[in-house]
Amino acid sequence: MTVEEKINEITNGKPNYLSITFNDHWAAHEPIERALEDISDRDFAAPDERQKCLESNSIWEVHYYPVTPVGFVHCYASTLDAALDGLLKLL
Numbered sequence: 001m002t003v004e005e006k007i008n009e010i011t012n013g014k015p016n017y018l019s020i021t022f023n024d025h026w027a028a029h030e031p032i033e034r035a036l037e038d039i040s041d042r043d044f045a046a047p048d049e050r051q052k053c054l055e056s057n058s059i060w061e062v063h064y065y066p067v068t069p070v071g072f073v074h075c076y077a078s079t080l081d082a083a084l085d086g087l088l089k090l091l
Contacts, residue, residue, distance in 0.1 A: 006084040010064055010091065017065040020080065023058060032057055045077040045086025052078035062087045 001009070011018055025035035036050055036059070044050055053059050053076070060083040063074040075086035 003080060003084065006081075006088060010062075010084070010087060014067055016067050017063075019061075019063045020083075021061040021063070022080075024061065025059065032059065035059060039076050043074060043076050045075050045082045045089075049077045049082060049086075052082075066091075 007018065023032075025032060032054060036053060039050070039059075041047070041050065044053075056078045058078050059076060060078065060080050061074060061076050062080075062083045063072060064087060065072045073087060073090045075083050075090065077083035077086055
């Protein structure tokens with residue numbers, strides 16, 4: 001599936017909120033090791049993604065608010081594809 005197809009699958013073609021962030025820790029001049037400390041293991045797309053983020057020096061976050069009054073889901077990974085795949089598993 002392409003990135004666009006994955007996003008359409010996540011949003012189900014409805015207007016809602018989806019954000020994609022790449023290396024947000026850089027804005028605060030924070031090392032990746034410190035940024036990864038703040039992320040729970042359960043928020044990664046797969047068990048090995050924390051290590052992959054460290055090795056690639058990349059943290060992708062996909063944050064999604066479905067069409068509901070409360071709640072959101074988010075997922076972290078070393079690549080955008082992995083983050084989108086992880087989010088799709090949560091829906």
